Amino acid sequence: MLGKLLKYEIKSTARVFLPIYGLIIALALLNKFFIANNTYVYSNSTNKAMQIAATVSMMTYVAFIVALFVVTLVVLIRRFYRNLLGDEGYLSFTLPVSIHSHIDSKLIVTFMWEALSLIVAGFSIFIMTINGNTMQSFSKFCMGISEVYEKYGPLAHQLTAEAIIFVILSMLACILQIYASIVIGNLSGKHKMLASFGVFIGFGIVQQIILSNVYGGRFGKNIMDGESFAYFMRTELISMIIFSLVFAAVFYFITDWMLRKKLNIE
Amino acid sequence: MDNIMECRNLVKYYPGCLALNSVSLAVPKGQIVGLLGPNGSGKTTLIKLMNGLLTPTSGEILINGMKPGVETKRIVSYLPERTYLNDWMDVKTMTDFFGDFYKDFRKDKAYEMLQRLGINPKDRLKTMSKGTKEKVQLILVMSREAELYVLDEPIGGVDPATRDYILNTIISNYSENATVIISTHLISDVEKILDGVIFINKGSIVLTSTVDDIRENEGKSVDALFREVFKC
Amino acid sequence: MAWELKSDRPIYAQLVERIELMVVSGLYPPGCKLPSVRDLAAEAAVNPNTMQRAMSQLERSGLIFSQRTSGRFVTEDKEKIEEIKKSYAKEISDEYLRRMYKLGFTSAQITAFLDRTIEESEQNG
DSSP states (O other), X not given: OHHHHHHHXXXXXXXXXXXXXXXXXXXHHHHHHHHHTTTTSOOTTSOHHHHHHHHHHHHHHHHHHHHHHHHHHHXXXXXXXXXXXXXXXXXXXXXXXXXXXXXXXXXXXXXXXXXXXXXXXXXXXXXXXXXXXXXXXXXXXXXXXXXXXXXXXXXHHHHHHHHHHHXXXXXXXXXXXXXXXXXXXXXXXXXXXXXXXXXXHHHXXXXXXXXXXXXXXXXXXXXXXXXXXXXXXXXXXXXXHHHHHHHHHHHHHHHHHHHHHSOOOO | OOEEEEEEEEEEXXXXXXXXXXXXXXXXXXXXXXXXXXXXXXXXXXXXXXXTSSOOSEEEEEETXXXXXXXXXXXXXXXXXXXXXOTTOBHHHHHHHHHHHOXXXXXXXXXXXXXXXXXXXTOBGGGSOHHHHHHHHHHHHXXXXXXEEEEESTTTTSOHHHHHHHHHHHHHHOOTTOEEEEEXXXXXXXXXXXXXXXXXXXXXXXXXXXXXXXXXXXXXOHHHHHHHHTOO | OOOOOOSSSOHHHHHHHHHHHXXXXXXXXXXXXXXXHHHHHHHHTSOHHHHHHHHHHHHHHTSEEEETTTEEEEOSOHHHXXXXXXXXXXXXXXXXXXXHXXXXXXXXHHHHHHHHHHHXXXXXX
């Protein structure tokens, strides 16, 4: 059943994201065209109209990148709220599907779009900046990285893996924090959105307090060179991963429990 | 298990309001039962509890002997008083959706009814009138071969001709093992198709009887009795 | 077309009456197969269980009989049908007389009035 939920979850959100992705890539190609033709370099030889077009195109591109991340957040909230706690909830919660599957499907698809949005944004920058010079420095950068890997082997691999896991987990924890805030905020009769926002801030403060008590002052203890910092980070990242995992699990549990026991669709 | 729905001392308490006050009730299989009561009497609360959209404060509700959950949702076909259709879908996608999630959904049946009521499967739900949306929803719900149909105000928003068609659909869909619970205030319209009635008021069951017993003993229709019992 | 039913009498009793009338009037002749309960219920726009109850009552009274596999049939017993027909005729006549007496007619006047009405209707029809 999770598969079927995912299918409709993707269907209902793809029609928002795919056009934006398409536009961003198209605008990046357009910008690339202007850059390649040196339109941005002010000189008498360049066409005034072309310059204006190039500026507009670049500004639109930036606006769309900003919009992409706003939209990702809005869709995350709206989809969860409408599909589970709004009128659509009457259908969602009478499907022969467990509450876990509902949360999982929304979590997975939201994470997918967040990751895809990052990839698309990165790719669009890559499109615009690519030329002989940047290629050269890019390959230099890659070589530098492979040197580091050769020198520090397991340490570098481990650090990379830990960093990736940490990023993924904190993204998931953040999504779940929003879900938990929405279901708790939904208990309040009026101003549900405002209440949810307050709960979200509250969760943030609690997290900060816990983390600052644990990590307080630990980072600035002594000045380290790169290598010992890497060793230090290797262990620190593991504890950070554990914290993200705990936060994610707590928020998941809250969301699940609230939907199971306190569900009350208007 | 002869009762499709059973509740024992069922209590639902909302902050500041007792919606159901120790309701004990049993609905046998194979009947069409009317759940009748004035606005705010607890009809919808009881129906939401049957569908697991609410959890009881105390007491117990059983659907086919099970607490509401994934298993009971498989066998219950529920029509809420709200329209729950996603507005980005067209009717065809919606039938695919039902077909994907409910094993007992019969697509051919749904298409036959859509055609009968003149609804184009390509139509988007966004552009539909409220009445048409209600029809689509009812078609989806009645196209399942469920063991229990729970219909909350199924004929409230539609014209009399469609009303007749809907009631007819309910009768002809009837199978010996299926049970239909209809909540409505349009009693005179549904009276003829009911086996039994449950009168509910202020969170308590006032009366349970069969339609013909009421007519025989009281010499009046259920509609007339309802007006008498719930006289303002 | 849904059957017209009164709201103050049990539905099953009214269904029994309707089917009896259909048999007596020859709509369903002796030995004729009746539609299924489900179809009859749909035609009458009533609950199938109520129609079932009406059928059981008719079976008990002997007007219809069921064969386990092939369905329900009108009795072949013409006398039985005739008997029911007469009881309906009696009921209608009683009612007619009761109302005529109430209007103040005497038996002789009623007979004369009936004769004239029959004559007129034969001329017209």
